[in-house]
Amino acid sequence: MAHTDSRTMRRVLRREIAGTIGLLTDEHDFRVMRRYRSFTFDDHAAYLKHVEGLLRTRALQGSHTTIALFDPEEYAEFCTQKDLDPDTPSSRTRFTAQLAVTGPTLPYDGRPLSDLLPVLVDEAVRQATWEYATTLLARLGACGSCGEDIGRAAFGRASELLVRILDTAPHGDRHLVCSVTGPPETLLAALHATDTGDALDLDETEALEFTTVLALGLATESPGGLVIRASAPGTPDRVYGWRLRGYGLVPLTAGEVFDAYCTDVESGELISPESNVDYCEPPDLGEEKPAHGHNH
Secondary structure (H helix, E strand, O other): HHHHHHHHHHHHHHHHHEEEEEOOOHHHHHHHHOOOOOOOOOOOOHHHHHHHHHHHHHHHHOOOEEEEEEHHHHHHHHHHHOOOOOHHHHHHHHHHHHHHHOEEEEEOOOOHHHHHHHHHHEEEEEEEEHHHHHHHHHHEOOOOOOOOOOHHHHHHHHHHHHHHHHHHOOOOOEEEEEEEEOOOOEEEEEEEEEEOOEEEEHHHHHHHHHHHHHHHHHHHHHHHEEEEEEOOOOOOEEEEEEEOOOOEEOOOOOOHHHHHHOOOOOOOOOOOOOOOEEOOOOOOOOOOOOOOOOOO
């Protein structure tokens, strides 16, 4: 009887333990991990099928599981830093435990992995973009003339501009995209604001990432742009935007916005505009002139 009670208690306790699975999302990463003899899977599709089965089983048992992006290169670095043998399941477990704290994760909610994987990859890209932009802002240091921290000042400036953009936008949900062009690649950040009727509902992480990328563009005076799409029931969507110039934003004309949305990026050919969408000029943000940066 006591033995049965112990097994019952262990089953109950297993439901109290949250778990994280480090997932190899693409074929290339999977092939890299196959160099370890202790990694016994030999087919990526079969591997994903088994992972999905395990996730479903844990969900049926009442266990909560999060999914993390397992990067073989980061794993190898982790093992080197911790002086671990990378060819052991215990090392992979320790790395996955760290991912649960530091990396992008998604809770398993019953959706197919084919639906969850793109979301997980997008989360990883978002986090990497924010970390990269934050690092570049920090490296800018202090202004040689006035001593002000350039990155911090640019972040404050970007925050002010974001507030003005949201405040002057038409009623309805607002979707914003900011792009900053520079070596080695273009950085993108998106922000969605839901109009609840009384206030705007923002995701704080999205807002932080968006403001950081905009701040980097302002601080480095890099080429870039910002567009917003305002959507409300019963009215056409309104799309407008600005280009980054100096330490501020310069309004795009309605024609420039139309061209940006109705031109194929790869071929340069015109594509049909969306129905029920107005491409227009942005409202006045209330600035007499753009503030100057630190080009004293």
